[in-house]
Amino acid sequence: MANFGRDALKFNYSWTTTEGDSKKVTGYPDNVLLNRSEGYEVLHFINKYMETRNLNSTLSNFHIIENSIKTVVSTNLRSHANIKTWLDNNLK
Template sequence: MANFKRSDLTLIYSWTASVENDNAKITGEPDSTLLSRHEGYEVLPFLNRYMTAKGWTTLSTFNKLERSLRNDLPSDVRSHANVKKWLNNNFES
């Protein structure tokens, strides 16, 4: 199981929820939930779950995924399900 920590992230993230519907304590995974690429409390658990599902364990893959989410993922791909689908089609470990 991937269990990367905040200190393993290489990019800068916000770690505070700014509105009522943006609750930092909710880190579950409804596939319809929208992923904010700039919120660390959303990106970190998403990446850990995705890597666990793929059986990937290396920090280098974690960081490549992190950069791909921020730099390559189209802005209109937002739900967890669609982000996973995009990664499955566009990312190689």
């Protein structure tokens, strides 16, 4: 798995977890909503996405995906599945 840490992220995120949240996400559930403001969730999502799509683990690729999630992907796409599909269709 791509193993970028929080220092690789360019945007500001919340790093506090609330009840029911976990700093260690173990799965990659398609039906779960991605909180784009929560650093732990975004970081895990990007690393896992890069791994499952066999993308080169470069900081450039990481930033392209992060920027897309934060500024380009429509906010009405909220589930992991919908965001992955958007990335698959729009990042070449």
